[in-house]
Amino acid sequence: xxxxGQSRLDSDQYDDFxxxxxxxxxxxxxxxxxxxxxxxxxxxxxATGVLGLISAALLMAVIGMAIQIKGMGVSQxxxxxxxxxxxLKLLRDDxxxxxxxxxxxxxxxxxxxxxxxxxxxxxxxxxxxSDRLLSQIKTLEEQKKREDVRVLQLVRSxxxxxxxxxxxxxxxxxxxxxxxxxxxxxxxxxxxxIRQGGNxxxxxxxxxxxxxxxxxxxxxxxxxxxxxxxxxxxxxxxTEGAWHWTxxxxxxxxxxxxxxxxxxxxxxxxxxxxxxxxxxxxxxxAPCRHPLKxxxxxxxxxxx
Ligand code: BGC
Ligand code: CA
Numbered sequence: 001x002x003x004x005g006q007s008r009l010d011s012d013q014y015d016d017f018x019x020x021x022x023x024x025x026x027x028x029x030x031x032x033x034x035x036x037x038x039x040x041x042x043x044x045x046x047a048t049g050v051l052g053l054i055s056a057a058l059l060m061a062v063i064g065m066a067i068q069i070k071g072m073g074v075s076q077x078x079x080x081x082x083x084x085x086x087x088l089k090l091l092r093d094d095x096x097x098x099x100x101x102x103x104x105x106x107x108x109x110x111x112x113x114x115x116x117x118x119x120x121x122x123x124x125x126x127x128x129x130s131d132r133l134l135s136q137i138k139t140l141e142e143q144k145k146r147e148d149v150r151v152l153q154l155v156r157s158x159x160x161x162x163x164x165x166x167x168x169x170x171x172x173x174x175x176x177x178x179x180x181x182x183x184x185x186x187x188x189x190x191x192x193x194i195r196q197g198g199n200x201x202x203x204x205x206x207x208x209x210x211x212x213x214x215x216x217x218x219x220x221x222x223x224x225x226x227x228x229x230x231x232x233x234x235x236x237x238x239t240e241g242a243w244h245w246t247x248x249x250x251x252x253x254x255x256x257x258x259x260x261x262x263x264x265x266x267x268x269x270x271x272x273x274x275x276x277x278x279x280x281x282x283x284x285x286a287p288c289r290h291p292l293k294x295x296x297x298x299x300x301x302x303x304x
Contacts, residue, residue: 146177149218160300162196167300168211173201174296175230177219182291186270189231189294190246198298200233202245203273209255212295213279220275229272229286231294236269236285243271254283261285 150164157165161172174196184192186200193199203209220228233246243251243261254261257276261268263285270288273295286292 145218149215157300160302165298166215168208170300171208172198172298172300173212173215174198174298175215175219176293181293183293184231184291186231186235186288186290186292186294189292190233193294193296193298196296196298198296199246200231201295201297202233202247202249203255204245204249204252206253209282210279213273213275213282216273216275216282217279224274224276226274226284226286227292229274229284229290229292231270231272231292232283233297234271234283235288255280256283257281 149166152166154163157167157172161167165172165174167173174193176192190200201208201212203212216230222228234243234251235246236243243254245251255273257274258281260283261271263269265287267287268285270286270290271283272286272290272292273282274284276282
């Protein structure tokens with residue numbers, strides 16, 4: 001029995017030994033033929049792990065960027081370069097068109113400016129010409145007035161008065177209205193009338209007063225002023241207030257302006273008549289040395 005047991009033990013041990021031996025051989029074989037394969041597998045596993053980690057990290061990064069891009073509002077279309085390029089071309093075309101429009105407007109503006117200065121120059125020339133014409137018209141109107149009076153004088157006098165003298169009934173009157181004839185004091189005016197065969201006018205009737213002031217108003221284009229007076233043959237000599245005509249007669253009715261004669265400053269001794277609106281109030285006493293125009297009279301020649 002023991003033997004059997006022993007034998008059995010031995011047999012088992014033998015089997016175990018063989019198995020162990022066989023496994024050792026196998027192991028040896030494996031080590032001999034599969035050492036390299038065994039090592040590569042481990043590295044492969046390691047590399048796979050690392051690559052997995054990298055892939056995961058990259059995936060995370062891509063997802064992160066996508067989220068970021070989406071967050072920045074960048075649309076897919078704006079990233080479309082073709083669309084952007086065509087948009088850019090449209091913008092360039094617009095820019096060229098706008099530049100052309102701007103150049104054309106600038107050209108129009110420059111032209112308008114130059115037209116404006118031409119028109120302004122023309123306007124200035126025409127204004128100057130208009131001023132010249134107006135002044136010529138005024139001169140011609142004054143000339144015409146004088147000519148009218150002259151024609152009237154000739155017609156009315158029928159040759160009884162010298163040229164430039166006006167006739168009224170049997171008296172010729174002279175008004176040195178021309179601007180070429182300077183104003184004179186009363187004495188010089190009287191001397192001029194005497195030189196022409198007459199004397200300063202005596203205005204001793206209403207008819208004469210009305211006639212003379214009427215003529216003065218036609219002749220005078222400047223309106224009333226104390227400078228527009230005409231000496232008449234009336235003067236006060238020794239006694240204040242004693243007015244006498246050059247023919248020696250004393251003053252009857254006087255056609256004084258309101259408030260005259262006032263002997264202004266105490267030395268107004270000569271009388272002048274003026275182209276006043278009120279024909280019956282046209283006289284003023286003035287200083288005899290005042291330079292004024294004057295009215296001469298002389299007898300008209302008898303009609304044949
Ligand atoms: C006065 C007249 C005076 C005249 C002299 C006027 O202001 O009213 O009375 O004869 O000046 O020019
Ligand atoms: Ca006076």
